[in-house]
Amino acid sequence: MLAMEKLLSGFDVRVAAFEVCDVRGGWCLDLAPADDLALHYVLAGRGTLRSGDFAPMRLEPATVVVVPPGPRRTFIAGRPNGGEPVPVESSDGCCMPLTQGLVRREIGNGSQGLLLASGGIAATYGDGTGVFDRLHDPVIECFANCHTGSNAFRALLDELVDPRLGSRALAETLMKQCLILVLRRLVQRQEDRPPWLAALQDPRLAQAVEAMLEEPEAPHRLEDLAAVAGMSRASFSAHFIAAFGQSPHDFLVESRMRRAAKLLQTTNLPVKTVAAKVGYRSRSNFTRAFKAFYGTVPAGSRSTAAE
DSSP states (O other), X not given: OHHHHHHHHTOEEEEEEEEEEEEOTTEEEEEOOOSSEEEEEEEEEOEEEEETTSOOEEEOTTEEEEEOSSOOEXXXXXXXXXXXXXXXXXXXXXXXXXXXXXXXXXXXXXSOOEEEEEEEEEEEETTTEETTXXXXXXXXXXXXXXXXXXXXXXXXXHHHHSOOTTHHHHHHHHHHHHHHHHHHHHHTOSSSOOHHHHHTTSHHHHHHHHXXXXXXXXXXXXXXXXXXXXXXXXXXXXXXXXXXSSOHHHHHHXXXXXXXXXXXXXXXXXXXXHHHHXXXXXXXXXXXXXXXXXXXXXXXXXXXXXX
């Protein structure tokens, strides 16, 4: 599991605007297909989620739902006395700003039905590769009996409701914690896992990933990585691309650049030394690669981080 630990230590999370959706009993909230990954957390109440062609999913307090881009989502609030829900489009309802960080949307009227915190997130590793890329089914996990999970989500919502100095950075750190808790659950599954997550449980690919993450300064030729994995070059390359959406070479370059950026921002090592530590014998070659990846030269990255 070392490869997974290394990979997740470098995964980034960005939080978009969140809102609290108060769907009254017997009503439903119909959300159009989204371009981004969406996260929903059930604060109170019970109901059902319908997403695309997938089977209806039961919702209860402390349930987390991660929905991949694309499917339409319909949240149906439970009705105390049964009966059919009343469809309400997401553009309807009454929107009230709670603070500068969160909006409350009320759908329908009557008794309490389903209280959701909903929003968009970006969870990536490397240069924009999504942690949940090619996730076909929505992920649904209940943390009602997990104090760590429920407390993490509550702390995240507290920061979004009452933003203060550093709230953006703290919210993203908390969101990362929450998503890692979800990924822990996914590891235990045999189906419906992101391809890269399943790949890191394959000892062959995991060993190659560990080699690149542990020693980014090493040459790591394709044939050498394939040998570490115990596979042919063609088979290793195909399996790697299928799992990570990028070639082993691109993965290695991203690992090197991320390691270099961290060294530049946290140490006073000369640029030439940093270049050597991530596998570049020439400072000029390193500078070109760094600028192509980050859009700035290494020295510029260091001065920006220091400001």
